[in-house]
Amino acid sequence: MNDTSKTGTPPAANPDLKAMHSSLVALVVTLNASIDEAQTSAQVVAITDEIAEVNARVGAVGRQLLTQQTAAISRGAAAVAKAIPEVEAAIKKFDDIRAFVGGVTKFLRIVDKVIDVAKTVI
Amino acid sequence: MNDHLRSSGRAETARQQFRRVTLLSAAFLAATALAGCARTVSSTDLTGFGTAAAVLQKQTDVNFAGANGIARAAEVDRFVRSGAVGLTEKPFPPAVPPDVAAAWRSALGYLERYGLLLGTLTDSQQGAQTTEAFKQLGVELNGGAVGAGISPGVAAAFSSLAGALVRDSARRKALDILRRNDPHVRGLLTAMAEAIGDTDGEGLRGTVGAAWTASTGELQRAYAAAATNHDEASQQSIVNDYLSALNRRQAQLNDLAALRQSFLALADAYSAAADGSKRPVGELLDVIEGRLDEVRDLAKEIKEEGAR
Numbered sequence: 520m521n522d523t524s525k526t527g528t529p530p531a532a533n534p535d536l537k538a539m540h541s542s543l544v545a546l547v548v549t550l551n552a553s554i555d556e557a558q559t560s561a562q563v564v565a566i567t568d569e570i571a572e573v574n575a576r577v578g579a580v581g582r583q584l585l586t587q588q589t590a591a592i593s594r595g596a597a598a599v600a601k602a603i604p605e606v607e608a609a610i611k612k613f614d615d616i617r618a619f620v621g622g623v624t625k626f627l628r629i630v631d632k633v634i635d636v637a638k639t640v641i
Numbered sequence: 642m643n644d645h646l647r648s649s650g651r652a653e654t655a656r657q658q659f660r661r662v663t664l665l666s667a668a669f670l671a672a673t674a675l676a677g678c679a680r681t682v683s684s685t686d687l688t689g690f691g692t693a694a695a696v697l698q699k700q701t702d703v704n705f706a707g708a709n710g711i712a713r714a715a716e717v718d719r720f721v722r723s724g725a726v727g728l729t730e731k732p733f734p735p736a737v738p739p740d741v742a743a744a745w746r747s748a749l750g751y752l753e754r755y756g757l758l759l760g761t762l763t764d765s766q767q768g769a770q771t772t773e774a775f776k777q778l779g780v781e782l783n784g785g786a787v788g789a790g791i792s793p794g795v796a797a798a799f800s801s802l803a804g805a806l807v808r809d810s811a812r813r814k815a816l817d818i819l820r821r822n823d824p825h826v827r828g829l830l831t832a833m834a835e836a837i838g839d840t841d842g843e844g845l846r847g848t849v850g851a852a853w854t855a856s857t858g859e860l861q862r863a864y865a866a867a868a869t870n871h872d873e874a875s876q877q878s879i880v881n882d883y884l885s886a887l888n889r890r891q892a893q894l895n896d897l898a899a900l901r902q903s904f905l906a907l908a909d910a911y912s913a914a915a916d917g918s919k920r921p922v923g924e925l926l927d928v929i930e931g932r933l934d935e936v937r938d939l940a941k942e943i944k945e946e947g948a949r
Contacts, residue, residue, distance in 0.1 A: 540844075541843050544842050545842060560862070560865035563862055563864075564862050571719040574851045574854070574855035575716070577847070578712055578715075578851075581736060581844075582741075585738065585836055586740075588832055588836040592744060593747075594828075595832065596747060596748035598825035599752060599825055602818055603755055605818060606759055606815075609818070610761055613767055617771055621774050624778045
């Protein structure tokens, strides 16, 4: 499943490392395809050994790439984490408005009770 | 007595005026503090964004586990043939280092919380609860020992106005936060998509594809030996195993491609929300959840195949 739609953001990893990873992956594909041309079992063994060696490098470079790309992801995550308290504060602000209005209502109820009591005393 | 009554009447009028001023001031305070019109921002979409991030977190975990499984399996043959006698986990590194997986989980966790909180901020209940609070204040002002004499229609209008202002202000605030963070959220999600890989020859997709090829080496060697010996029964059995492995490889690569698409779709949904335009996240969420089931099924299938 190939698709080439672009993400629209600058690369998060070293382009040379990314290119090297892709080249190694392509080399695995090429080596695998060359098994078609093998004439002997020994040749197949030799090619699969080569594939295993190249694949080990694919994994190593792939892990480095992921680590670099994850640094960019972590920077974005830190910005999102920073925004969370702002959203919480905004929610609290509106809660506070309602609490204030509720407080005034309660205060007025108490005042009314005091007035009622004052009336009976007077 | 009359003086006393007159005095009380003046006091009552003053209280009534005070109460009117209280309600008007409260409404004015809300109006001046919260004035302005917000562009459309959907609470459901923002909550959906948070939920989608949570589902993607699970989908990512399952995909990473699958990638690690095949990457390690690909090293088994190489390790056994190396002649090494000491068995540790070092020769079997995962495709995704644990700290990378943890950072992704954390990032998607932040996105989930962020989306759900924005959903709460823009919830229509923000306005409804405020309307109710002002309504109660109006009831108290009109009732009790001294009524403010505010007509029910006016009180209801003020209550509704206060609720609408709070709702609009909350949405405007959410839109502001959405816009300011659009580059970060978009950058984060597109970096994840890029790390997964644009094609099967790049990124994690490339690593997984190569690992599958390497892991079939054992079958290719076994086939070569069987073909050399003209052992057709073995040849057929090996070919079937090989084709089965190719199918699982393609299914896993398709899952990774779908994961990449989900990251990009979520980034687009976020940007649309930040732009104030409506884009239903519900459909996207359905698709992402459907993919999660598919990925889980495939992971189970690969695990079962590996156990045979």
